[in-house]
Amino acid sequence: MAKRVLIIGNGIIGLSSALAAIGRGFDVTVLDRNADSIENCSFGNSGMIVPSHFAPLAQPGVIAQGLRWMRDPESPFYIKPQLSWELMQWGMRFYMATNPDQVSAGSRLLKQMHLASRDKYCQWQDQGIDCSLSTRGLLMLCSSEHGLSEEAALAEKARELGIPASVLDPQETASLDPNITMKVHGSVYYPKDCHLNPAQLIRSLRSKISSLGGKFVYSKHVTGWDEHRGTIHAVQTTSGQYQADEFVLSSGVWSDGLSKPLGLKIPMQAGKGYSLTLPDPVELPKVCSILVEAKVAVTPIGSALRFGGTMQLGELNESIDPRRLNGILKSIPRYMPKFKASHFEGIEPWVGLRPVSPDGLPYIGRPRGIRNLVVATGHAMMGVSLGPITGELVAEILDGQSTSIDLQLASVDRFKD
Template sequence: MKGKVIVAGGGIIGLFSAYYLHQSGYQVTVVDKRDLSDSCSYGNAGLIVPSHVIPLASPGMVSAAVRYLLKPNAPVGVKMPPSMDFLQWSWRFLLTANKHSVRESSVVLNELTTFSQSLYQQLFDEKAFPFQMNEKGVLMICQTRRALKEETEVAEVANGLGVVANKLSGEELRSMEPSLSVNIPGGIYYPGDGNIVPGELMKSLIACLEQAGVTFLRNASITSIGSDHAAVINGEKHAFDALVISAGIWSNELLELIGSKVPLQPGRGYSFDFPHDAEVGHPALLVDSRISVTPFQGNITRFGGVMELGYWNHRVVKRRFSEMVRSIQRCYPSLPPIAPETIDVWSGHRPCSFDGLPYIGRIPGNECVFLATGHSMLGITLAPATGKLISELVDGQQLSLNLYPFRVGR
């Protein structure tokens, strides 16, 4: 073995970091303060979307936040009153949410998502560990002509970066997804996108790592990170040659142990699995209401949505969730009625950087500590690429991509 690496955080980013580090010959220990059964990744839509080249920090997101600010049932919400941390993050978010920054970020996001998708394909082809991968593409379903116009502009940006994007009329959309409402004017089809089943992938990857000899410390807390290359975990000292912090929104708690911090805020979202007999055949995103739609085997569809910035708890805002359900029923009128009060709603926190790009890199002033977080809504999409790049960085290998845009301390 080349050395000992502690991966702090057992979500999808931490697991793929552990996977590629182990593949590179390191003795890996994954530490998580929970039991690894309910991370943000489990309730994820499971979409693999190289088409998503527009970062969260964009003029469109700013206008949506302003438009929805005083609407408690809107798909985008902002915590009020805001904390000082949130105000500082928001200021940097606003400074980068401009056309020039979006244009630059789109290029590097495209490189990262494309690289990650190729790694998924490689893992699937090599049967590295069992998981399902659906390659039907993703439909962007626009409920209004305004949304269709805006989404067409996004598709043109993606198309300019080499992403195949097909504009569809309402009739063409319904020929692909007959369960859609006749009132939908059109949308965009990204045939290169796909999806996995998040819970299945996570469990399979954990089993693969444990079988390979990776150690898992569940329900364990890191309380100290020393300059002597040792971390105190549940009161015991563990030596390391490298430490990877991949703890999602809780990453700053660990960074503060070494006197560091990055601009990071939670973006709370909801999801639920709905069993039904109606045919929902294609993974999709409902553009106006910002809802993801992922059909799984067994006539179960996972619906996910809402972006509540600055919310740290798991509370579900009833009015917002009820409006989410109404939007789903309007788009898919053939679905049986969904009673919001009877639904078991999952909520989780996406770690959001200020500029919409993840943090992937070495902590300034700490040569053996690395950070991998801030992936916002692209955690599942970007996990293999992030894990691979972290392993290359730790191992001193030639990097597959330029990490400067994702550097810590930017």
């Protein structure tokens, strides 16, 4: 009889794991607390697949920049000041992770994972998982000379790692995407990056999983574990228990709290972000882009155009800060002058909580001391990009194989004292 796998979390990580586990013959159930969950971080994000983002979030210079941004209420970064030991510890770990050796080891891991995921997305497309994948690349648009010189230095590192990247002047940038009027100092073009429609991806994955015999259980909030001597027998939910042979914890930013009763330590902060989607934009680019200084992602999604941004750390709630939204709106015309803040009147903002680990790397693997649990979470700003390969790695672990990518840096126990 096939081994039963219960996957907690119906986001991109849980669904990618489900698909890969079914492919290896497991009997898979995905459980989520939401009803036919669309209210997770995987639904309204910017949908970019980003080998360009090989550098982990924790890197030299980020803290100084972050402190400067803290003084500006419309800036793309904010940490809610609070007396929280967990947040302070998270900050200390972030600081420790900015040492150059750790950053370059993390970059090698992320590069490998992004490129493997990109390949998987292309395979998924061939297997009928339709998410409107576009492989046209990504432009890092710089409005300042300083921004361009920093991005050019990063492009150099990318090339050293084997990720193609070209630095473009304003004319070359414009000719790459004539559909959109741009006011830039220059850009870096990453041809391996892609974009997709995240909501379509989630729906398409769900229907593929169902068609292959995977089951979904909605509206069940996991509240605890039935665990004895390192073996989990069932999860307890708000209405009943669910048994399985193997369990996968892929509950996004909520994984930290859920794993505590098992004695795990997977520090995580919520990185709140927003997106705003214009259904009928004044111009529609073909290539996705990032407005570098403003940290805003711009993604064409069918005939609509999505703008996503902001990283508000330390708030596990979905309240909206209008000042941060205003910061996004104000920044757009600085790069794309045909857009005005008034175009966004009446557009409902979407909010998502990124699961952010202190060192900018995900947690993937079996924790010490629990025989039948695999953790897969902490993908921060890159869950879509790293989803398919994460699912594959989870399935390899469930299958008792050694993983196709070395996951030592992503160890679930790396912050356990």
